Amino acid sequence: MSDSPAGVVDLLGVLAYAELTAFLRLADDAATLAPTLTDRAALSGVAAAEYAHFRLLRDRLSWLGVDPEQAMEPFVASLDDWHAQTRPGNWLEALVKAYVGTGIAGDFYREAARRVDPDTRKLVNEVLAEEVRSEFVVERVRAALAENPRLTGKLALWARRMVGEALSQGHRLAAARPDLALLLVSTAPAADAAFADEEDQDGRDAAADLVEIGRLFARLTEQHGRRMAALGLVPGP
């Protein structure tokens, strides 16, 4: 078991459900929105990769002696709502969602993983590696924008909406799952994260937390900007 069981189980649980539901939503987008069989197969490949990730996380939860279904349950409503609010209306929106929406969610999980035990961190980072998904999506979106540059504004707006919804659901989750939230904003180093509650009672430095939150958002914004530039939705650095 890790130093911070509740936070670790929450992190693995939310990420497991995120991967399982991403798998199912991407498969649905592939089935209903792909313009060609080749595109359908390519997005299906992204979906199938998400399932492989889910399996790694589920197996880790089982190995920790935790029922995966119970670990995922607290996050079902938030993640289902996020998907309901960001249902793509066409193929390009589906691609941008697969890249930008999944990307920003991944950044949150990666941030949380900075404060868990090394084994969990390694697993989370492995699961979040984006290389496979990136190449295909970036190529397709850039080609579409090159052909019709007027799509840029609309898709950039779509991306912004997904990020807004992600922040809103993230806020909701943080309120409901303090152990998970502590992984994101605690100033305590990894090994002490489990005791952060007690430190709080001892008068933890609230100003340091605010600085840390500021840094967190700076990192998230930077990563998001990098993805938007990769797709050609904002000017590159």
Added chain:
Amino acid sequence: MSDSPAGVVDLLGVLAYAELTAFLRLADDAATLAPTLTDRAALSGVAAAEYAHFRLLRDRLSWLGVDPEQAMEPFVASLDDWHAQTRPGNWLEALVKAYVGTGIAGDFYREAARRVDPDTRKLVNEVLAEEVRSEFVVERVRAALAENPRLTGKLALWARRMVGEALSQGHRLAAARPDLALLLVSTAPAADAAFADEEDQDGRDAAADLVEIGRLFARLTEQHGRRMAALGLVPGP
């Protein structure tokens, strides 16, 4: 390239599209019909395995110098129709479809693979191995029937409908793709299958073909009966 390019390409094409579309339909069933997260994850696992199969077939088509999309295209309408006619209305129907429907389709592909080159045959048999899917589905269906034996008749009828639709689409495909049909019923041994058309002109033995068709149906019926018994939908042997 194989001895029988057209038949082999058709076999790989129909099977590739069958796997891709099975992946997407199973994912949809998992998303919409699974009663628990654990069930959803389990059927998602069956779906993800289908995608892995699809990839093997697509890569083989590319390796043969064939565009996978072109190889799949002739079979899209038939397979989509089969799925439209056999859309499960509930979780148990989804499970029976995953086992019986996919099973009978697999038997056809396996029969066709008897008459292609050894490399293709090996790939097809590898793709069709059913072990993973079987265990989970059989267990769930048997448990449901033990709890409510009155479901047996209804599910047996559902299974029969799927087989009927499969035979109907198989018939349609055989008429449209003679190279594929020849793989199923030709009396010519594997290496000569490519020349079956010419043999036909030389007066091929129609009686021998009828015997062969009879044997084919006997094998298909036997395999189907075995699956129905495994699920508890007919008395076992």
